[in-house]
Amino acid sequence: MKQIFLMMAGLWFSALSFAQQFSGNPVFPGWYADPEVALFQHKYWIFPTYSAPYEKQVFLDAFSSDNLVKWKKHPRIVDTAAIKWAKRAMWAPAIIEKQNKYYLFFAANDIQSNEEQGGIGVAVANKPEGPFEDLLGKPLIDKFYNGAQPIDQFVFKDKDGQYYMFYGGWRHCNVAKLKPDFTGFEAFEDGSTFKEVTPEKYVEGPFMFIRDGKYYFMWSEGGWTGPDYSVAYAIADSPLGPFKRVGKILQQNPAIATGAGHHSVIQIPNKNEYYIVYHRRPLSEKDGNSRVVCIDKMEFDDQGYIKPVVITNEGVGARKLK
Template sequence: MRFIFPILLLLAACSNPSGKNEESTEYSGNPVFDGWYADPEAIIYGDTYWIYPTYSDEFDKQVFMDAFSSPDLVNWTKHERIIDTAEVKWAKRAMWAPGVISKSGKYYLFFAANDVHEGEIGGIGVGVADQPEGPFEDLLGEPLINEIINGAQPIDQYIFKDKDETYYMYYGGWGHCNVVKLNEDFTGLDPFEDGEIYKEVTPDDYVEGPFMFIRDGKYYFMWSEGGWTGPDYRVAYAVSDSPFGPFEREGVILEQDDKIGRGAGHHSVLKIPETDDFYIVYHRRPLEESDRNHRVTCIDKMEFDQNGKILPVTMTFEGVPAKPLK
């Protein structure tokens, strides 16, 4: 009998070789931080995760942007008013959907403002800062894109760095999406080889919120469809061999769950460095809320099948486990 207890200890160690209490794993929880925030743009700078969302409220109250940083996806620090309409003189309202990137030691925040329509001042602007938390200064003093081109309202910009280090920007609302090539210092647009400045790349059922990433040499183009104020808002995607498409719709991978939340969409994607782990960062409307502006930022696992197709995302209240970057 004296050998039974050591044997049990050995078996326990083999079943949990780390020796850690598996129940002690911390999870992000959903929403990942408090407050009304939508259109989250997630990115990794160094050993820190960042989320740049829209402050979700009435258009006339959307006059600033906050950011959030975390070492592990669980513990988040709020950075208030990283940019606002006091700095961006041409912006009056409806500051939306940050798109962020770093280059040559500078941090850039692209944003839309004014819910611009034909003949109005507004559209996509660019902020620049020396650190991820800002404060961001207006780089141009005017919109980078003001006009309605190919029917696309200039909103919801995503900045994509291709394999050859060319920077493209995908953008557009009102059911149309354009891609443009950014110049070296993000102060303007360069023409494509055929001389065009704007290329329309709109897939079937596209509404807004474009996003692009590369996996196994393939270009995954994602977007939101449906109405952002309703329960049918959702995320779909396409796969192509080129950043310019053609983008043939594969299907929906994120949508409402009557037990979790509605209006799930306008997302971004995080890939953990040196792994094949992907997370989708998105907003959704809590079940108990009817206010169209009450949206919260969430994060869940995004996985692929053996053929590289994105599997439907399961929305959760738990979120994702802690994932330190160092």
């Protein structure tokens, strides 16, 4: 009897040890969506939307990890008390570090016209976990340009140091050149400020990274509450495109989860090792806001095309940064 007990205990310990080596999906508890992943201070960071009815989306949390497996919550890094013009629907954060300052871009109020107050704002802090303060005291973008709702911003630093903002809902995507202090935008050579770069089937959630000198532009398509929500991409020679859709690389698996989309990507420094961070809806949930943050591997074929992502319940193995 004692031997059986010891054997069972050993199997339980082995299973527990195995589980601790993988992140599991979701990677942390709670309803969260639209995750932005970043590397700061030799740690992984995820900045998601708090997924709730718009009137309750009045703050943002952050999460940090040494190894992709164990995550620490940093609650309320910014909220509507710090952003006076934001009243509701604070979502889809994007973050960058410059000269030891952290700039957090976010959308608020879900404006439906140029007559409403809201749009895309920017906050600043001395640490990635905040607290963040409003940089401008007003939105950075508060109007509809080229038909793009001012939401779902992503800030991209090009090889020459220029920062671009990609953003847009309502099936339109714009790009603009940010000023070095992030207080506004600079005009392009043709005098325009907001250029439309909308690829085929684009809906929202733009993201960009560089690999082997090529610009990979990614976005979400389909309806965010529906089974067709997914991620597609294009490859271009310039951050301004043109972006010709290659295909879909992330979508639901009805055996695991539904509504997989609105993602970001992280590369392990100096390694051909990539992870995709995204949200999805558990099979047990029907509410549109019941979304969780997950991580899976993202790989490429010999031609540089992204392989379809296999979404898992196990998540990814522990991966410390050097």
